[in-house]
Amino acid sequence: MKPALLLALVVVVVLAASSSLLVGEVGVSPAQAVRAVLAAQPNLTTLVLWDIRLPRTLLALLIGGILGLSGAVLQGLLRNPLAEPGLLGVSSGASFGAVIAIYYGLTSATSLAAPVFGLVGALVTTGAAMALARRGGTLALILAGAAVSAIAAAGVELALNFSPNPYAAYEITTWLMGSLADRSWDHVKLAAPFIVAGGVLLLLTGRGLDALALGEAQAESLGVDVRRLRLLALFGTALGVGAATAVAGAIGFVGLVAPHLMRPLVGHRPGQVLIPAALAGALIVTMADLATRLIHLGPELKLGVLISLIGAPFFLWLVIHVQRRSP
Amino acid sequence: MSGLRLVGVSVKREGRTVLTEASAAFPPGSLTAVIGPNGAGKSTLLAVAAGLLKPHAGALTLDGRPLETFGRQALARRRAYLPQSPRADWPISVERVVALGLTPYLPAFGRLPDELETQVETALRSHDLLALRHRRATELSGGELSRTMLARAVVGDPDLLLVDEPTAGLDPRHALDAAHRLGQRAQAGRTVAMAIHDLHLALRFADQVVALKDGCILAAGPLREVLDEPLLRRLYDMPARLIRDPDGVSVRFLG
Numbered sequence: 001m002k003p004a005l006l007l008a009l010v011v012v013v014v015l016a017a018s019s020s021l022l023v024g025e026v027g028v029s030p031a032q033a034v035r036a037v038l039a040a041q042p043n044l045t046t047l048v049l050w051d052i053r054l055p056r057t058l059l060a061l062l063i064g065g066i067l068g069l070s071g072a073v074l075q076g077l078l079r080n081p082l083a084e085p086g087l088l089g090v091s092s093g094a095s096f097g098a099v100i101a102i103y104y105g106l107t108s109a110t111s112l113a114a115p116v117f118g119l120v121g122a123l124v125t126t127g128a129a130m131a132l133a134r135r136g137g138t139l140a141l142i143l144a145g146a147a148v149s150a151i152a153a154a155g156v157e158l159a160l161n162f163s164p165n166p167y168a169a170y171e172i173t174t175w176l177m178g179s180l181a182d183r184s185w186d187h188v189k190l191a192a193p194f195i196v197a198g199g200v201l202l203l204l205t206g207r208g209l210d211a212l213a214l215g216e217a218q219a220e221s222l223g224v225d226v227r228r229l230r231l232l233a234l235f236g237t238a239l240g241v242g243a244a245t246a247v248a249g250a251i252g253f254v255g256l257v258a259p260h261l262m263r264p265l266v267g268h269r270p271g272q273v274l275i276p277a278a279l280a281g282a283l284i285v286t287m288a289d290l291a292t293r294l295i296h297l298g299p300e301l302k303l304g305v306l307i308s309l310i311g312a313p314f315f316l317w318l319v320i321h322v323q324r325r326s327p
Numbered sequence: 328m329s330g331l332r333l334v335g336v337s338v339k340r341e342g343r344t345v346l347t348e349a350s351a352a353f354p355p356g357s358l359t360a361v362i363g364p365n366g367a368g369k370s371t372l373l374a375v376a377a378g379l380l381k382p383h384a385g386a387l388t389l390d391g392r393p394l395e396t397f398g399r400q401a402l403a404r405r406r407a408y409l410p411q412s413p414r415a416d417w418p419i420s421v422e423r424v425v426a427l428g429l430t431p432y433l434p435a436f437g438r439l440p441d442e443l444e445t446q447v448e449t450a451l452r453s454h455d456l457l458a459l460r461h462r463r464a465t466e467l468s469g470g471e472l473s474r475t476m477l478a479r480a481v482v483g484d485p486d487l488l489l490v491d492e493p494t495a496g497l498d499p500r501h502a503l504d505a506a507h508r509l510g511q512r513a514q515a516g517r518t519v520a521m522a523i524h525d526l527h528l529a530l531r532f533a534d535q536v537v538a539l540k541d542g543c544i545l546a547a548g549p550l551r552e553v554l555d556e557p558l559l560r561r562l563y564d565m566p567a568r569l570i571r572d573p574d575g576v577s578v579r580f581l582g
Contacts (some may be wrong), residue, residue: 079416211430213417214479217410220379222360222430223403268417 005265009279013061016286020057023295055188056180060286062188062195063180063248064258066202066240068281069274071255072262073202076209076270077233078138081318084256085241088141088234089125089148090254094245095176096152097121102172103159114175115190115246122242127151130234137216141230178249178304180289191243198240201232203274212269251304253290254281254312260318329390330354330410330518331376331487336385338371344542345371348385350535351547355486358513359520360529360550363539364563369522370411372539373489376520377408389487403431406487407480412495414472418463421475425450428482446482454478454508470501472490479510488512490521526578530554538562 022028026048028036036045067085074083085091098118106113125148132144156176163169208229211219216226245251262276284307292301331353338346344366353359353376361369374380376387378394389405397405407428415424426439426447433439439447451457454474459467464475473493480488493509494502502525509529510532513519520537523529529536529550536550540562546553559567565582 072471207430207433207435211427213415213419214386214413214424214427215410215416217379217408218413221377221403221406221408222427223400225399267423268419269423272419300511 002266006260006279009276009283013279013283016283016290017057017061020060020286020290021053023290024053051184054291055185056183057286058188059180059183059191059247060284060289062192063244063251064254064282064285066195066199066244066281067254067285068249068258069199069202069278070237070241071173071257071281072259072270072273072277073205073209073233074237074255075259076212076273077205077230078142079212079215081260082256083142083287084252085237086149086250086255088145089152089239090122090237090241091147091245091250092152092156093125094118094122094242095250096125096155098158098175098246099159100171102175103163103168105164105168107171111184112186112190115187115243118246119194119242120151120191122245123238126234126238126242138194141179141234144280174302176304178251178259178307179292179300179302179304180248181292181300181303183247187247191247194243195241196241198236198238199278201236202240203301205225205229205232205236206271206274208271209274210269213270249302249304251285251307253307253315254284256318257311257314258284260314332388333372333376333510333518334386334388336375336382338368338375338380338389338542339383340371345479346382347542349539349542349544350385351544353487353518353519353520354535356512356513356516357518358532359518359535359537360533361520361522361537361539362526362529362562367473367539368470368542369539371542372537373408373491373520373522377406377489378402379408394483400431404483405485406489407483408487408488409476409490409493411491413476415464418465420461421467421471422447422460423452423454424464424475425456425478425482428479432483446484450478450482469496470498470504473497473501474508475503477505481512485517487518488520490519492523493521494523494525501573502528526559530576530578 022030022033028045028049032045033049036043036049039046070085074085074087075081095118097120098114101113101117103108129141129144129148133141160169160172160291163172206221208224210224211224212226212229220226258281259273259277262273262280266272288307289303291301292306295301333349333351336346336349337344349372361372363369371380378397394402410457429439429443429446432443452462454477456474456478459471464472467475490509492503497505506528509519509521513534533550534542535548536554537547538545538558545561546558556567557567559578563580565580568579568581570577570579
């Protein structure tokens with residue numbers, strides 16, 4: 001991996017994160033920020049920075065990072081440029097879990113009800129997909145993921161259908177759109193350990209993914225334990241993306257797009273694209289979250305919606321491009 | 328006993344026996360041609376010899392040591408395996424594809440050490456790939472891809488090389504070139520085995536032959552002694568004639 005690329009990405013991510021700390025309802029200039037942090041007494045500016053902006057920025061970085069990383073790992077594992085974290089049922093499972101919490105009104109007791117249920121939902125659906133595809137190969141896994149995803153999505157629709165009052169339906173719909181507004185340190189504490197643990201598992205797949213570019217038989221002959229590689233990728237995705245979806249709602253396309261943006265820069269090597277894809281994902285989500293705070297069109301523009309608006313045309317371009325390249 | 332040895336190896340796939348009590352020796356310094364009709368079990372034999380498939384019965388030894396006692400990495404350093412029509416799924420450069428052959432030597436993180444880069448260089452040169460090194464592996468012609476994959480297989484200088492149908496889909500010149508390279512590898516003292524349908528190439532380059540039919544080894548041993556007209560007839564259910572002329576030996580089927 002080229003150190004220059006890595007350095008450039010880190011610099012851009014740090015710049016984006018700093019802007020994310022300073023921009024919002026209350027604008028803070030860099031000088032004000034430094035003064036406020038150095039001041040002995042707690043003041044309004046430190047309150048804004050520490051309690052509102054920092055957790056939100058950290059979540060954007062972590063969530064974007066894990067989505068980009070997981071997308072890169074799954075594309076490498078399945079040797080398919082259209083693979084993304086949602087494929088295995090992680091996102092829909094997390095959504096279904098969170099929707100259950102909202103449906104039964106558990107969110108009024110604690111704001112963490114939705115993320116905790118979401119995390120459980122993600123782990124259950126991925127676990128089910130993996131158990132179903134235990135004996136099969138890659139295709140079995142994709143099909144099992146699609147099936148489990150469909151079941152979770154049906155559950156979400158059922159909850160919307162029977163929602164006790166219009167307000168609950170509204171709450172479910174907005175949650176599904178994905179957002180980082182009003183997230184606190186509690187959310188960071190809940191999600192960060194899972195995202196970091198998932199990220200470590202995913203990063204361990206790098207070498208194996210490189211060899212897997214030659215197919216499973218050659219990878220095995222080169223000493224790669226393909227079964228273990230698959231487990232690392234799936235558990236890492238379930239933990240990391242599950243936790244990310246649980247606190248922020250469904251955010252699509254990042255896992256699909258980030259690896260593609262970075263791949264040409266690392267010579268298309270599937271193992272080398274992991275860290276750049278994580279950084280690119282972090283950058284996309286941080287910038288998009290920043291944009292939701294800057295664009296005022298009446299009601300809040302949801303993060304997930306904005307990313308879909310940008311991501312969907314890219315997906316279209318990708319489909320056309322891949323068609324043209326493959327025989 | 329050095330080289331690779333199979334004793335009474337049986338393999339079942341989904342309840343069906345695809346290899347029955349196969350015993351054969353693959354001595355070092357020789358190129359063994361594994362021949363037989365489609366579905367005879369040639370690929371299974373190579374996969375089990377590579378340690379990629381567990382036999383249900385029998386024993387395999389590499390240089391006198393049971394194959395299953397080698398660790399995953401240790402075995403990967405000593406034997407290379409190329410499946411039928413190997414290819415790369417991503418547009419990786421030829422140079423990096425060849426470097427993947429050194430995977431079992433790599434540290435868990437970090438880049439390729441310099442001394443290994445020299446090995447990649449040597450493999451590129453000896454397989455006439457220097458001019459193609461930056462070309463994408465997905466955009467190569469059949470002959471170029473075959474050379475790239477062979478370079479990938481031998482870059483770590485393995486003692487044992489197993490290749491499944493190295494000449495499938497190649498034109499006569501490139502098929503000849505591929506078989507010739509495997510022969511050279513054997514002459515350098517390594518153990519080389521290939522599954523092959525092209526008997527002309529087998530007759531020209533192989534020293535040893537293993538003849539398989541319906542999962543059973545009909546004959547195994549030095550090619551000149553073992554490969555005769557009755558064996559070919561039993562293998563392919565067709566009368567065959569071996570024709571010797573000043574250019575060598577060729578086979579004509581009279582079916």
